[in-house]
Amino acid sequence: MAKFYITCAIDYANSSPHAGTAYEKIGADAIARWKRLQGHDVHFLIGMDEHSINVVKKAEAQGMDPEKYCDVMEPKFTDLWKALHISNDDFIRTTQKRHIASATEFFKRVFAKGDIYKAKYTGLYCIGCEAYLKPGDLVDGKCKNHGTEPQKLEEENWFFRLSKYSQAMVEHIEKHPEFVQPDVRRNEVLNVAKDGLEDISISRSTFKFGIPLTCDPAHVMYVWFDALVNYISGVGFAADEAMFAKWWPADLHVIGKDITRFHCLLWPAMLMSAGVALPKQIWGHGWVHYKGQKMSKSTGHLLDPWDVITPHGADALRYFMLREVAWDRDGDFTWEAFTARYNADLANGLGNLLNRTVSMIHRYCQGVLPGVGEAGTADDELKANLVAAPLDVAALMEKQDLSGALERIWDSVRRADKYVEENAPWSLSKQGKTARLATVLTFLATSLARLSVLLHPFIPATAEKIRAQLGLSGPLVIPAAWEPLPPGHKIGEPAALFPRIEAEKTDPAAEGQPAKGKPKGGGQAKGPEKTK
RNA sequence: AGCGGCGUAGCUCAGCUGGUAGAGCAAGGGACUCAUAAGCCCUCGGUCUCCGGUUCAAAUCCGGACGCCGCUACCA
Numbered sequence: 001m002a003k004f005y006i007t008c009a010i011d012y013a014n015s016s017p018h019a020g021t022a023y024e025k026i027g028a029d030a031i032a033r034w035k036r037l038q039g040h041d042v043h044f045l046i047g048m049d050e051h052s053i054n055v056v057k058k059a060e061a062q063g064m065d066p067e068k069y070c071d072v073m074e075p076k077f078t079d080l081w082k083a084l085h086i087s088n089d090d091f092i093r094t095t096q097k098r099h100i101a102s103a104t105e106f107f108k109r110v111f112a113k114g115d116i117y118k119a120k121y122t123g124l125y126c127i128g129c130e131a132y133l134k135p136g137d138l139v140d141g142k143c144k145n146h147g148t149e150p151q152k153l154e155e156e157n158w159f160f161r162l163s164k165y166s167q168a169m170v171e172h173i174e175k176h177p178e179f180v181q182p183d184v185r186r187n188e189v190l191n192v193a194k195d196g197l198e199d200i201s202i203s204r205s206t207f208k209f210g211i212p213l214t215c216d217p218a219h220v221m222y223v224w225f226d227a228l229v230n231y232i233s234g235v236g237f238a239a240d241e242a243m244f245a246k247w248w249p250a251d252l253h254v255i256g257k258d259i260t261r262f263h264c265l266l267w268p269a270m271l272m273s274a275g276v277a278l279p280k281q282i283w284g285h286g287w288v289h290y291k292g293q294k295m296s297k298s299t300g301h302l303l304d305p306w307d308v309i310t311p312h313g314a315d316a317l318r319y320f321m322l323r324e325v326a327w328d329r330d331g332d333f334t335w336e337a338f339t340a341r342y343n344a345d346l347a348n349g350l351g352n353l354l355n356r357t358v359s360m361i362h363r364y365c366q367g368v369l370p371g372v373g374e375a376g377t378a379d380d381e382l383k384a385n386l387v388a389a390p391l392d393v394a395a396l397m398e399k400q401d402l403s404g405a406l407e408r409i410w411d412s413v414r415r416a417d418k419y420v421e422e423n424a425p426w427s428l429s430k431q432g433k434t435a436r437l438a439t440v441l442t443f444l445a446t447s448l449a450r451l452s453v454l455l456h457p458f459i460p461a462t463a464e465k466i467r468a469q470l471g472l473s474g475p476l477v478i479p480a481a482w483e484p485l486p487p488g489h490k491i492g493e494p495a496a497l498f499p500r501i502e503a504e505k506t507d508p509a510a511e512g513q514p515a516k517g518k519p520k521g522g523g524q525a526k527g528p529e530k531t532k
Numbered sequence: 533a534g535c536g537g538c539g540u541a542g543c544u545c546a547g548c549u550g551g552u553a554g555a556g557c558a559a560g561g562g563a564c565u566c567a568u569a570a571g572c573c574c575u576c577g578g579u580c581u582c583c584g585g586u587u588c589a590a591a592u593c594c595g596g597a598c599g600c601c602g603c604u605a606c607c608a
Contacts, residue, residue, distance in 0.1 A: 008608090009608065011608070012607075012608085015607095017608085018608075019608095020608045021608045022608085023608075024608055025608095054607095162605095184536075184537070184602075184603090185603095187535090187536065187537095187603090188535090188536075188602080188603050188604085189603095191535065191536080191603080191604080192603080192604075192605070195604080197605085198605075200605080200606080222606090223606090224606065255608085256607090256608045257602085257603095257608095258606095258607065258608075259606085259607085259608080260603095261603095261605055261606075262605085262606070265605085266605090266606090285608090287608080288608090295608080296607085297607065297608090298607080324544075326545090330601090330602090331544090332544095336543095337543085337544080340543085340544095340557065340558080341544095341557085343568095343570095344556080344557055344558090345556090345557090347568060347570075348568075348570050348571075349570090349571090351567095351568065351570085352567055352568055352570045352571065353567085353570095353571080354567095355566090355567050355568065355570085356566050356567035356568090356570080356571075357566085357567085358567095359566060359567060360566045360567080363566070364566085403545095407555090407556080410556085411555095411556095414556090414571095417570095417571055417572075418571085418572065420566075420567090420571070420572080421564085421571065421572040421573085422572085424564080424565090424566085425566060426564090426565065426566050427564095429566090494567090496568050497568090498568080499568065500568050500569095500570080
């Protein structure tokens with residue numbers, strides 16, 4: 001069984017996770033779970049990035065040590081990941097001993113390679129960016145990202161010879177089209193590499209919260225040089241050779257599109273320098289916008305995942321993110337779109353199909369499957385659709401087309417709903433056609449049983465509920481040939497998976513405000529618009 | 533500014549190795565009733581941003597215009 005090592009970017013400890021942070025974990029989790037279903041030995045790593053000047057400031061503001069502050073922040077992340085059913089195997093913090101030890105050893109190797117040197121640097125430093133700004137970053141003398149005035153600083157810093165690896169990076173990216181994906185990101189990165197990379201400062205001496213450089217303990221590692229190493233320190237780099245050999249190189253780094261440069265250029269160059277193999281693929285996903293605007297920590301335009309999870313459940317958020325926000329591009333969360341998706345797909349679609357199926361089995365067969373009887377209308381179409389589903393989903397997942405996979409699963413949901421109508425079990429019952437009724441109900445239950453497995457990577461808690469209602473237990477196995485559930489199989493009790501969301505009171509931020517006046521039956525909602 | 537992407541039914545998008553357009557949702561109508569007033573069937577709905585060109589034939593190729601967006605080294 002092949003191994004599959006997948007990571008997410010570790011999150012900055014200085015602010016609570018928002019829906020964008022969650023999106024990345026949800027997507028990666030779906031991939032990790034799918035790989036496990038396929039039989040891979042999966043290691044899924046996420047974590048927290050702590051050695052940042054911003055963490056120091058936040059901590060100071062609250063009168064805490066940075067370490068203490070991070071301890072307080074940790075559950076804000078881990079609690080959310082638990083609630084979202086993120087199946088990470090490990091959670092790394094860059095202040096952990098294991099990471100500091102690995103990062104230190106890593107630095108030593110790069111240093112020994114002669115890729116670290118000391119130089120003086122003068123520039124305009126933006127605290128928000130934790131970076132020196134270039135002329136292009138300035139608008140009226142202020143940072144274009146933060147609107148704050150940068151400080152003029154002169155520092156003696158240690159630099160990494162990133163420039164030395166420009167050519168190697170270009171070659172690697174060209175030789176391995178899958179290395180950076182999707183293509184948009186790949187093209188971007190390739191262009192940057194072709195322009196030539198510049199050496200990068202990788203130490204800071206203005207504060208102490210960080211990993212000291214072995215060559216100069218007055219300096220600590222620059223946050224990125226430190227943070228990227230988590231991917232190897234998390235699997236035992238320079239500590240547990242067997243573990244490291246088993247998992248590294250990573251099969252997939254999942255990151256936000258904004259940090260592709262670090263991951264696709266700096267990180268590989270660092271690895272080359274240290275003589276460590278490169279990850280196989282880096283995937284830069286897009287952004288989840290909120291109400292049409294980019295989410296932003298500085299302006300506070302954020303969607304709090306709990307606002308969705310608390311009233312509607314983790315799977316409602318997972319489903320929306322995975323279905324509505326394509327994994328390779330930006331998407332938008334609005335409460336209207338969320339409600340529409342939820343009701344149409346989860347409540348009316350999947351939820352209702354399960355509910356009517358389980359109810360009918362109770363009503364017509366006392367909750368016990370009678371087994372396959374007489375063949376009939378649409379049996380073959382239903383079977384064909386559900387036998388093809390796992391293969392189709394596998395092909396789509398191979399391309400990381402997460403929303404496409406869900407779309408495909410829902411095609412089966414619709415096919416099954418149609419099968420109900422085509423066979424009208426209620427009529428069969430009235431007419432006493434029990435042999436045919438037996439087949440129809442068995443096929444429906446079987447269809448849902450199969451779908452429950454395919455749904456698991458995306459909405460795991462719901463998949464479990466479906467299985468419970470269908471009376472299924474045991475390990476999840478991706479279904480292959482059509483195998484109807486056996487006669488005598490006992491079904492559980494029906495319960496609504498996703499209660500319909502009725503009113504428009506979904507947006508917690510809008511509560512208390514005058515109703516938005518969406519005319520319900522007035523009929524003139526969209527009339528006047530079309531005038532020429 | 534340079535490089536790249538996008539602009540297709542009310543909405544989200546597919547189609548783009550050329551042959552006058554598709555899906556889901558939304559909207560309207562219908563027959564049913566197992567079900568979360570859900571589901572099923574039917575219908576409505578598009579000058580494929582605009583202007584030129586190549587071609588027997590272009591949403592699909594080429595040129596240009598307009599609009600939106602991404603990247604141009606340090607925020608998921």
